[in-house]
Amino acid sequence: MYCIIVGGGNVGYYLSKDLATAGHEVLLLEKDRQRAARLVEELGEMAMQGDGCEVRVMEEVGFGRADVIVAVTGEDEDNLVVCQMAKRKFGVPRTIARVNSPANEALFNKLGIDTTVSATRIIFNLLEQEIESDLVVPLAALSRGNLEIVQVELSPQSRVVGKRIAEVVMPAGAHIVSVIRQDRGMLPAPEAVLETGDSVLALVSTELENELVSTFGEV
């Protein structure tokens, strides 16, 4: 794979090295001359000074033959433009943009960016898992944030304890993916009976997440 990474800050730097170690062809673009010079010194041909939003630079480094563009500068608007230009002008199959402000995630998806990564949201979700005060804890966002895998730990008062999985009425399009019982993951067999302490993993659309509270909540 030929990956072009725009933005030679910490994320871009470590990402380039990891991708190169994994055997991919990588180019790291950094706009600031001083920083770029240091990167070139350390990474050699893998790094280059240039503004990834300028068509001339994009042509020079071969955006046209890139398999993926990753925009990880510190400014959301720069990441947006890199990815949009990459897709529209060069037909790059996959674009990934870092989003610093969580509010921009939905916006970027709407404007055609394939994948957005918001460090804030990932850490927030991890914190939620640690705290586990909510009944339904999001574990992973899929499909551009439209779907999630969530975890529900069943208390003794949960209305589904003692019921067979087939009897659990899930919101539209939601599915139980697995049941974790005493640290062992099980496939959700329809005849299996749910017990207190089970962790139910479910795939659900983001907007229906809250309905799971009534599905699994207290009687």
Place this chain on the structure above:
Amino acid sequence: MRVIIVGCGRVGSTLARMLADANHEVVIVDQTSDSFRRLGPKYRGTRQVGSGTDIDALKRAGIEKADVFVSVTDGDNRNIMAAQIARSVFDVPTVLTRIYDPSRAAAYRELGIQTICTTTIAANLMFDLAEGEPVTEFVQELQNVRSSGGSAAAGNSGPRTSGANAGGAAA
């Protein structure tokens, strides 16, 4: 007409004053309140401190009812992003943005955003003047700008508030 201008630099402040003097409702948004000094004491419109790419700030500025949105900060990418928010999220009928980089200006013209590339306009005008010929290159560039927003936004241009659609691009 209700106009929102993002960026109170030279162009932004001049445009804001012109529109306010022509009795339009103008809100100018800038991240630093110092920039508003460029408006002078006689400016009759509204000023708002905030970021033109922050949806909440734009809502506070009245973007949901705006007829015209103009982004003229000194950052091309910021202008592009603000313009797209105005166009794709809020369906503002006329969206204008100043872009310095000619290739980016051309690329985003296809999205129904009227990009005004002052680099190209200045170069074209000076080219014509230097050659001593009629200003054809310059006029051609202006027509490129005019037709970009109009063709992509056919049927959309014109103030939200008035019933009649003027048809074609409002430059």
